[in-house]
Amino acid sequence: MSEQSYDAIIIGAGFGGSSCAGLLAKRGLKVLLLEKNAVAGGKALSLSKSGFTYTAWVVIGAPVQDNLYQVVLDDLGVADLATLIVPGQQGSIYRTPGDKFVRMPDAPSEQLDPTIIFDWLEIEEEKRASALQFMAEMTLMPPEKVAELSGTNFDSWLTAANLPTPLYAFLVSLCCDGMFMVPVDSLDAAEAISSLQAMFLRGGGVFCKGGFGRIAEAYCEGVRRHSGEVLMSTRVDEIIVEDGRVVGVATDKGRFEAPIVISNAGLQPTVLKLVGEQHFDEIYANYVRDLVPSYSLIGYRYFLDKPVTDAPFGVIFSNTSPWSLERFNEACAGKASREGVLYYEVPSNYDPDAAPEGKQMLMTGSFCPPDPELSKQELEAWAHAGEQTLFSAFPELESCIESKDFYSTRSVSNATRDAVLPGVGGETIGLGQIVGQCGEQKPSIQAPVRGLFYVGCDAGGTGVGTQQAIESGMNVADTVGRYHDDHQAS
Numbered sequence: 001m002s003e004q005s006y007d008a009i010i011i012g013a014g015f016g017g018s019s020c021a022g023l024l025a026k027r028g029l030k031v032l033l034l035e036k037n038a039v040a041g042g043k044a045l046s047l048s049k050s051g052f053t054y055t056a057w058v059v060i061g062a063p064v065q066d067n068l069y070q071v072v073l074d075d076l077g078v079a080d081l082a083t084l085i086v087p088g089q090q091g092s093i094y095r096t097p098g099d100k101f102v103r104m105p106d107a108p109s110e111q112l113d114p115t116i117i118f119d120w121l122e123i124e125e126e127k128r129a130s131a132l133q134f135m136a137e138m139t140l141m142p143p144e145k146v147a148e149l150s151g152t153n154f155d156s157w158l159t160a161a162n163l164p165t166p167l168y169a170f171l172v173s174l175c176c177d178g179m180f181m182v183p184v185d186s187l188d189a190a191e192a193i194s195s196l197q198a199m200f201l202r203g204g205g206v207f208c209k210g211g212f213g214r215i216a217e218a219y220c221e222g223v224r225r226h227s228g229e230v231l232m233s234t235r236v237d238e239i240i241v242e243d244g245r246v247v248g249v250a251t252d253k254g255r256f257e258a259p260i261v262i263s264n265a266g267l268q269p270t271v272l273k274l275v276g277e278q279h280f281d282e283i284y285a286n287y288v289r290d291l292v293p294s295y296s297l298i299g300y301r302y303f304l305d306k307p308v309t310d311a312p313f314g315v316i317f318s319n320t321s322p323w324s325l326e327r328f329n330e331a332c333a334g335k336a337s338r339e340g341v342l343y344y345e346v347p348s349n350y351d352p353d354a355a356p357e358g359k360q361m362l363m364t365g366s367f368c369p370p371d372p373e374l375s376k377q378e379l380e381a382w383a384h385a386g387e388q389t390l391f392s393a394f395p396e397l398e399s400c401i402e403s404k405d406f407y408s409t410r411s412v413s414n415a416t417r418d419a420v421l422p423g424v425g426g427e428t429i430g431l432g433q434i435v436g437q438c439g440e441q442k443p444s445i446q447a448p449v450r451g452l453f454y455v456g457c458d459a460g461g462t463g464v465g466t467q468q469a470i471e472s473g474m475n476v477a478d479t480v481g482r483y484h485d486d487h488q489a490s
């Protein structure tokens, strides 16, 4: 049994863990990064099959300009290992009340042009001036005003503005449903608005050649280039706590010592499983148990014998797509339609090496609950709703399918965090999106056990999933760097 000593151990090479580990190694800490999978990337890992390469499921990056993927690639000196791609034109489709599927017109710039959007959504002339004013005020709202809206749900804020229904559906389904994966009447308005501002002003739709996982793989190489160690295929079974402070971890490859452990394994699995709730007081353990995760995406990867679209990615939505908590709960109970927004991505339309010549792979994602133990019947019902939307929008697609792979909440949980509570574990993003878990109420990155920190989409960042995880990685690296310096000095 090996026993080695480090300044900091990071559990998990998702976007949060790998960026944090790289930045701490660059700062000079002796770092060990442990990842249970054979590849890095977690919820945005890359896969390949029969000449196709792709992120495991639909992952659309935003914002484009000044994105954090590139900031950390540059900072770690590994920009040579991952190439970002901005396809420009997207292929979002509005399903009109008359049941026509209308693709978003070409927009000349990366920034959102409201006139193009209003034409596409068939917004009546007389409603355009107030809609335009609303869009301008929201996009240019100063940060202190945005922060004041923390604690308000985004739906009540939008409803007060009395928007045309298609514009409401655009803001909720095309933009926020996918960014946050929570019902709009639970979504924190401040979190929503600051992310919409970033997307509208700095563009949406950035990808990575070879799939998003390449970025996390590059960050792992950044750890190595800065003299840190990375052990893949190494599962942490326990975070060892003695006298109220962490002293290391136990893994299937032996024990490793460190006075600092940073967990990217999810806040709930970290507290309730890896550390064990006996090391926390009851109030904190109950707080952790009651945190509400985002919903999940479910879908297919369709391997097609010929291309069916030139769109690199898109969102298919209608006026009835937006998910409220009530509609979602009713859909879960089989009392309301399971049809909502559908996301799709076609990697070879932004990365020519992503598919064999003349073929195409199109993948989809639509909402379902985060429960990794959903029954076969429930999975089929949710997947069927998404598939019906896809086949209606692309009627020729069904006849081009050579094969298809299904992914579910179980696939997401297996690739990322363990399920430690009933109904939880397959969440798409994490914990920090809803009213009561955002702004000042976002879970702290520092646990009430000395030397234990959380990184990733449960704490420490804001914005769209992958960006949020990296922002958390940067913030946690700063905090832990200072903690380490203080620890050394005392």
Ligand SMILES: Cc1cc2nc3c(=O)[nH]c(=O)nc-3n(C[C@H](O)[C@H](O)[C@H](O)COP(=O)(O)OP(=O)(O)OC[C@H]3O[C@@H](n4cnc5c(N)ncnc54)[C@H](O)[C@@H]3O)c2cc1C
Pocket: 011, 012, 013, 014, 015, 016, 017, 034, 035, 036, 037, 040, 041, 042, 043, 044, 057, 058, 059, 060, 061, 062, 178, 234, 235, 236, 237, 264, 265, 266, 297, 298, 365, 412, 415, 416, 417, 418, 427, 428, 429, 430, 455, 456, 457, 458, 464, 465, 466, 467, 469
């Ligand atoms: C279907 C789907 C679609 C998505 N679409 C988008 C999108 O369009 N745009 C976007 O920006 N984001 C999207 N996301 C979200 C985004 O991928 C995540 O928010 C982000 O990647 C999460 O990063 P993270 O660092 O928080 O953790 P994770 O990605 O969860 O990484 C955690 C890592 O820890 C490892 N780990 C866990 N437990 C252990 C252990 N005990 N020992 C060792 N290692 C362990 C895991 O294997 C994993 O690699 C999507 C996610 C999914 C699932």
